[in-house]
Amino acid sequence: MDLIDVCPESAEVTLTDFRAYQTVILDPEGDAQIDPNWVVLNQGMEIVQTMNSDPGLAVGYTAFNGVDFEGTFHVNTVTDDDYAGFIFGYQDSSSFYVVMWKQTEQTYWQSVPFRAMAQPALQLKAVKSRTGPGEFLRNALWHSGDTAGEVTLLWKDPRNVGWKDKTSYRWQLSHRPQVGYIRVRLYEGMDLVADSGVVTDTTMRGGRLGVFCFSQENIIWSNLRYRCNDTVPEDFKTHRKQFLHIQTNS
Incomplete structure (x- = not known):
């Protein structure tokens, strides 16, 4: 039934379900840490x-x-204060968008191949890695900023605050790759605690969805829901008008 179908126009996709998933290890070399261990529950929605x-x-x-x-x-x-998040627009292990959040500021303990500094703010990054999974991409993901040839920081929460232990946060992502529209909102209970506003980027023209972790244990992603939606949001139209107005006046 279309009422409960997450993608009425696709015969293949009907309900949110991550029971079939691919594990992608982003730092396969060396033994800095062990690989993630995923457990899928609630018929693929957790x-x-x-x-x-x-x-x-x-x-x-x-x-x-x-x-x-x-x-x-x-x-x-x-225990611990590291990164949790989710991904979208996944094309391959070198090309995807990631929304990631760290609890505290920290320099990554492996200073090779370069020094990576993490800030606690919620971040939206476009990953387009020349090197692919390995130590360059690992440090570039940890770093809260751009890393040439690896990661571009598209937006960072200006409040620069970390997540709280044992606290549930609800995210809402809208991605319209045909126009490059991205918007992320994050709620704690009923309170909106972060909003990227309209971000435009066309690095990845759609792709797969998933979750992201880096050096943080006991993360639960629950009540996962996705829905096909190609409708261009109203705020994008306003954003375009303002952008064109600035361009014509400059």
Whole structure:
């Protein structure tokens, strides 16, 4: 039935389900940390990552054009202060968007191949890595900023605050790759705690969805929901008008 079908126009996609997923290890070399361990629950609508691990992804196999993707994430421990997040527009292990959040500021302990500094703010990054999974991409993901040839920081929450232990946050992502529209909102309970506003980027023209962890154990992503949606949001039209107005006046 279209009422409960997340993609009425696609015969292949009917319900949110991550039971079939691919593990992507983003730092496969060396033994800095172990690989992530994913547990999928609730008929594919909940994912748990149990280990203090190298950076990694659990990626669903369904590819999307325009999509709305939402879920709740919760770090179910008071141990550690590292990265949790989600991905979209996944093309391959060198090309995807990631929304990631760290609890505290920290310099990465492996200073080779370069010094990487993490800030606690919620971040939206476009990953387009020349080197692919390995130490360059690992440090570039940790770093809160641009790394030439690896990662571009598209937006960072100016409040620069980290996530809280044992606290549930709900994210809502809208991605319309046909026009390059991205918007991320994050809620704690009913309160909106972060909003990227309209971000425009066309690096990845759609792709697969999944979750992201880096050196943080006991992360729960629950009530995962995706829905095909190619409708261009109203705020994009306003954003375009303002942008064109600035261009014509400059």
